[in-house]
Amino acid sequence: MASSATSNTPMEDAIRAKITEALKPSRLEIFNDSAKHAHHKPMVGSTSKETHFRLVITSEAFKSKMQPARHRIIYQLLKDEMAQEGGIHALQLRTMTPEEEQRWREREVTETS
Numbered sequence: 001m002a003s004s005a006t007s008n009t010p011m012e013d014a015i016r017a018k019i020t021e022a023l024k025p026s027r028l029e030i031f032n033d034s035a036k037h038a039h040h041k042p043m044v045g046s047t048s049k050e051t052h053f054r055l056v057i058t059s060e061a062f063k064s065k066m067q068p069a070r071h072r073i074i075y076q077l078l079k080d081e082m083a084q085e086g087g088i089h090a091l092q093l094r095t096m097t098p099e100e101e102q103r104w105r106e107r108e109v110t111e112t113s
Contacts, residue, residue: 011050027058
């Protein structure tokens with residue numbers, strides 16, 4: 001039986017490939033929140049199931065960059081996916097350096113103890 005080469009998540013695949021290649025993240029989490037927003041007016045008539053994403057990215061590439069600069073990097077990487085019909089409509093970004101992630105994890109442990 002031949003397997004299909006067509007992905008069920010082409011937008012997520014593109015996000016993963018572009019971010020991995022450009023930023024070499026130590027952590028990359030991609031959450032497809034599109035179903036939560038399908039009822040919103042701008043989404044009426046859209047057949048895409050990949051329009052709203054939440055990304056958590058940890059990368060050394062973010063060192064010495066403020067959040068707006070980090071977000072610009074991501075937007076630049078995904079500009080084609082954001083421009084295409086049925087493409088990315090919304091991105092929620094959490095960008096960290098490895099040190100920031102470590103501090104965040106330590107705070108989480110302290111708060112839950």
